Amino acid sequence: MSTSPSAAVRVLIVDDQSLIRLGFRMVLEAADGIEVVGEAGDGAEAIEATARLRPDVVLMDVRMPGVDGIEATATIARDHPGVRVLVLTTFDLDEYAFGALRAGAGGFLLKDAGRDELVAAVRAVAAGEATLAPRIVRRMIELVTAGQGADAAPPAATGSAGLDLLTSREQDVLQAMARGLTNTEIAEELFLGESTVKTHVGRILAKLPARDRVHAVLIAHGLASPWEHAAEGVQVDGGTRR
Template identity: 45%
Template sequence: MIRTLIADDEPMIRAGVRAVLASDPDISVVAEAADGRQAVDLVQRHRPEVAVLDIRMPGLGGIEAAAEIRRTVPATGVVMLTTFGEDDYILRALSGGAAGFLIKSGEPEELIAGIRAVADGAAYLSPQVAARVVAHLAAGGAGAAAGRRAAARERTDALTAREREVLAFLGSGLSNGQIARRLHLAEGTVKAHVSSVLGRLGVDNRAAAAVVAHEAGIALPPAAAQ
């Protein structure tokens, strides 16, 4: 059972998320919060596998709450809920420890898939969010975008061939177990490769590594990753 917390200052949003999750027998909602501070307190009390946080909440916002959850309850994966037009928040949340990013107006199945992926230790960027992040990174102008792509390629060139393979699958949101099956490796070996990739890239989490993979042009499209 994937024990989940929902945090959003709008009761109707919380009710909608709760209703979607209720359709999956393997997911249970153990607590709800109306702001970031309450979310952190409830995560520390209930220790859920996944916390679903709105990015913008009164008092302690979702980004700050995600960072505190990562610091105090690292076993809880954080999924951020966002709306279009909040690209800056998404980029800030990458460094705050969030592992998943979903659009509030997305399909219900995507919410369930994101929670399952994060509970399994994977990063999950919905296709819309991934596209928005990459587009936002390119918005600084062709020169700046080219510079970021070149910097990403330089960082990934320092990886071994196997680490690049792992990063390509990681960039598509696959878990360690899924990567292990595709590369015919032990899951523990993949975990070691992922840790090495994060260290070599200088990032703190899988979602940030996924963005580097997209910028470097080595992330596999979803169909190819299956």
Template identity: 45%
Template sequence: MARVLVADDEPMIRAGVRAVLSTDPDIEVVAEAADGREAVELVRLHRPDVAVLDVRMPRTNGIDAAAEIGRIAPATGVIMLTTFGEDDYILRALGCGAAGFLIKSGEPEELVAGVRAVAGGAAYLSPKVTARVVAHLASGGAGDRAGRRAAAREKVAGLTPREREVLSLLGGGLTNGQIARRLHVVEGTVKAHVSSVLSRLGVENRAAAAVVAHEAGVTPARTAENG
């Protein structure tokens, strides 16, 4: 059972998120918060598996709340809810260790898939969010875009064949357990590969590694297994 905290300053959004998550019998919303400061305190109290945070909230915004949650409850995965036009916030959240990014106007199935993935220790980037992040990174011009892609490919080239395979599946949103089944290895082996991949790529979390995977063009198509 994945235990979830939902934080948004709009009651209707919180109710909608709770309603969507309630469709999955393996997900339980254990707390709701109306601002980032309250979210941090409720995470401290309930220690949920996943915290779903709106980016813009009063008192403490979602970015700062995500950073604080990472300090006080590193086992709690953070999913950021964003809207179009908040690309800078997405990039800041990525730097704060958020593991998931979803667009508020996205499909309900993405919310459930994202919570399940992050609860399982994976990263989950909505395809729309990934496209926005990559587009934002590419905004400096074709030369910069080509340079970043070349840099990403160079980093990936330094991985072993198995690590590249793990990165590809990680970038596709698969959990460690799903990767283990796909590669016919034990989950502990996957965890070791993921740690090595993060170290070799020079990134701090799976979401950042997923962005590298997308820029390098090594992510697989999404399948029913990672939904």
């Protein structure tokens, strides 16, 4: 769901502990340009509330009774491709991070993230930017490069599903995305205009095809399949999923 620059980011908070939901609500409601539109105590409630409230961002816990956060994320990503999911958990474990990202989450943060980091993550995910805890980015790179020799080709040059369609510059941008860089940081590193980077990102998403930046990185690393909904006419080049 796209938002205009002046519109508040609408957030649904999902966690099975009411005190944690209250804490998140207090932090987010104190931030400019963010509106908490509802709460849910488990994945089933999150799915229902998303359909009813149509938030821009769902702040999703992982471990919950009944329908957990991974399953709820997958359902929301499938049924409401315009809604972004930001997963938070106390568990710094690969299976939670990659499970959430494969399910369709637009970002992953640990619950010990600071107030400013949480607010920035919500805003970034709403804008279509990738948001990953630094530890998860490092672990992703470690998993991909494990066992590769110094002369091994980088993931974006392997010719896997759709990657051979990328230009050399698009591969450079994808590599930078894989390190968690924002459009501004990519522009500075590659000496490009930010609008040019945004165009490259849009083309990468369309060619793979990928749901968003995080999904593009997972595809490049062989950790996810191309987006099956891309053929259904969901906009990826020019929308908010960058």
